[in-house]
Amino acid sequence: MRRLPRTLYGQLLLTLLTSVLLANVIGIALVLTDRERLTRTLRAEYVAQHLADMINLLDETPASNRAKLAGALSSPMVQVVLGHPWLDSRQTDWPEASKLCHLIRTDLNFPYQMQVLSFREDEPDAPEGLLAPFMEPGQHVFAPDKKFWVRALPSGLEEGEEELKIQMATVQVTLRDGEVATFRIGQVVSPEETPWRVTAWLLLVALVVAAVSAWAVRRLTRPLALFSTAASGLAANLDQPPLPETGTQEVINATRAFNRMQKELQRYLQTRSQMLAGVSHDLRLPITRIRLRLEQLQESPSRLAIERDLIEMDQLIGDTLAYLRLGQGNESCVLLNLDALLEGTIEDIEALGAQVNYTSSPVKPLLARPQSLRRCIGNLLENARRYGGDGVIEVRLGERNGRVEVMVRDHGPGIADADLERVFEPYVRLEDSRAKHTGGSGLGLAIARAIAREHDGEILLFNHPQGGLCAELNFPAQRPA
Structure with missing residues (x-):
């Protein structure tokens, strides 16, 4: 708490900057999260529609021409295999499986028997040839903790260079004539990059808000700073110029009250000075008359006592007047x-x-x-x-x-x-x-x-x-x- 600014200007500026930056950070985080969620949803819908179209097309194609069609439909990211045995579905424990299956069924012409599953490289039940159908010889595939994710080195990339993250799944469908069609799909996921644009945006917002806030807060607090300086110097110089009545309405009201107080103090001191001058004259005049009359009396103990009392009265009057004159800046x-x-x-x-x-x-x-x-x-x-x-x-x-x-x-x-x-x-x-x-x-x-x-x-x-x-x-x- 000791490092926090103690001035009103510093505290207001810090509060504005902190609140604006915090609001921007939370808002940008929500936007990025929603964008990522929307991207995943669109990708899943696209993959599901693409698979549903291929399934409908294979089912409508005669069995004698399906092999050529499967080869034509295969691509680096999708492999179509006919006649592969129905796989064990015990490995389908990842949450995206049911969602992808539901999206595919939405666009199918017939309620085919279908399953969506995924295999890891270290699983003994994974069928050979279905893990990475689009990998070049000499490349490797490995999976981290999540079963749905594998990493693959693209062709021509050496070990240690930047890797691609590929989302892979296996979909099997039993066509109406009983033939099993197996689809191995993969999709390159955009690599996680440092959000430099977001960082630059936050920095720009911070600079703009800092500049505008500094100007606005300084404009609002400057009359208060002048007010504080004038109040501090009022005791030393009561005749200082009145404060300019500028700023917000609250500051103007406070300035007017301060100027009015200064005028009242000046009037009070002027009245007191006039009263002191009168008191000094009215008190010392009778003392002087008493001293003149004492000079006409003979020496006696009573006369000496009266002279001592007069001296004491004169000093007391002098000390009192000196005390009351203090602070007038004479x-x-x-x-x-x-x-x-x-x-x-x-x-x-x-x-x-x-x-x-x-x-x-x-x-x-x-x-x-x-x-x-x-x-x-x-x-x-x-x-x-x-x-x-x-x-x-x-x-x-x-x-x-x-x-x-x-x-x-x-x-x-x-x-x-x-x-x-x-x-x-x-x-x-x-x-x-x-x-x-x-x-x-x-x-x-x-x-x-x-x-x-x-x-x-x-x-x-x-x-x-x-x-x-x-x-x-x-x-x-x-x-x-």
């Missing part, structure tokens, strides 16, 4: 030196007191969104600084199999396996404390994973065997052609 991809970007981000986290051990292997410049990627890596480093204790943060950069890998490891307590995926959900914090310096806003990892997926990548979390949590960022290394 930042373009540029050719980026990832090693330099990592060094700059590490310097920022070291300024906050973290210790970082950075190792990297050469990575060629690639296409990426620098600000988004810097924020993604910065969030991973900030989590390692915040929850990794006083240990050194290990950062490693490398490229393998066309994918860039950034590994960030801390030496903290790690995370329970059941929570490794849950921490990526927005506003999920594993700490009970709501303090900013311990719990954060709960959006850092959600933003980091969303940025990674914008680059067709992923972020994975796992506990290191020697302790600590590892965060792996990997995404394909896209470079200009």
Whole structure:
């Protein structure tokens, strides 16, 4: 099953070709079988009518002239013998005997006593001279399993050359005056040949059906292929041109629904952007007014607490707006030196007191969104600084199999396996404390994973065997052609 095509185009083409070829093979086999059966029937009827005419003619001929007539009627394929003793009919066990006898009796003028039998060369009861009356001296006759069939070498053919298959039988009739007429008949059967014409016909049918089916199936599935490509690129580029509404009615309906969905998404994002701009202005304006009023108050513990709350509110608003703006494609991809970007981000986290051990292997410049990627890596480093204790943060950069890998490891307590995926959900914090310096806003990892997926990548979390949590960022290394 693994070798079968997985695309709709391949499966439809394979189904059409298999069904058409199978139908042709079965139909041609039935035609050949019917043709062979008809050929045997016509031959048997011809032989029976020929024998019946000879029997009627011999019976109507005076006994004194029958010998000359028998000689005249004899031919290489039919031998007529008069006066031969009546043969033992115990050997007539082949199925064609009764059929041939019935066909002969149909054309006889009188219900003569008659028998149809055949002898094999190795049978002791076979009368001499009746096995192969038309063979030349030095030739031989032999019979395979069926008694009705013998093989004979025609005159002038040497041993080992092509042989003829001859169908032979012996017919005896008692004429009305009591004389026995014996007929030894033989008929050359067409040799079994390889049906080259049938094979060529099947090959021609296969080629024509393959060409027509490939064109038809490709014409039917091409809109679906475009539909699949457009659906895959919709997340990366929502402003891509609408799909052409072509193809069958079902495909046209699906394309219209897809284009309508794209327009609705564009309208929704535009509305959300306008709402975000309003929320950002409406929230930050009162915070700014509160800060100005705090400047008029004297230094006190209450004032410091209010300032901390305002800072936390401002960061929470900033993180929320940043998370909601993801996926709008506001930042373009540029050719980026990832090693330099990592060094700059590490310097920022070291300024906050973290210790970082950075190792990297050469990575060629690639296409990426620098600000988004810097924020993604910065969030991973900030989590390692915040929850990794006083240990050194290990950062490693490398490229393998066309994918860039950034590994960030801390030496903290790690995370329970059941929570490794849950921490990526927005506003999920594993700490009970709501303090900013311990719990954060709960959006850092959600933003980091969303940025990674914008680059067709992923972020994975796992506990290191020697302790600590590892965060792996990997995404394909896209470079200009």
